[in-house]
Amino acid sequence: MAYDDNTHETNVMHLPYADATRGVRHVFIRDFETDAEIGVWDHEKGSTQKIRINVDLSVRENIEHHDDQLDNVVCYNEIVTNIKNILAQGHINLVETLAENIADMSLENSQVIGARVKIEKLEAVVGALSVGVEIERHKSC
DSSP states (O other), X not given: OEEOTTSOEESOOOOOSOBGGGTXXXXXXXXXXXXXXXXXXXXXXXXXXXXXXEEEEEEEOOSSOOTTOGXXXXXXXXXXXXXXXXXXXXXXXXXXXXXXXHHHHHHTSTTEEEEEEEEXXXXXXXXOSOEEEEEEEEOOO
């Protein structure tokens, strides 16, 4: 049995996001909490609720060194800004849609070859710490 990032047993095997043999580094955003207009139920429309977002990116390292320059790497702050822009566009029905939009946005960067996105609604189900979805998308080579 494999273990996920939270060390819980799972039958899902994830590809390594950092891998020196493939020249891949891992860029991530952990536990970004924000308010979002999200949900299909009437009580979720016209208001916001707390969500938590985690993003893991597989980033192809350039042959040349990054030279300690922000322009030569994938900027996690830019990813967060783009997530905020997606949320600012208005109501989203499904956490699946939000996850897909974030993955698509991330994969637009030519250096990003894989994206794992986890969206959690923190107030949706009484008694549950969170509910949500996790997806993984890769560029076809």
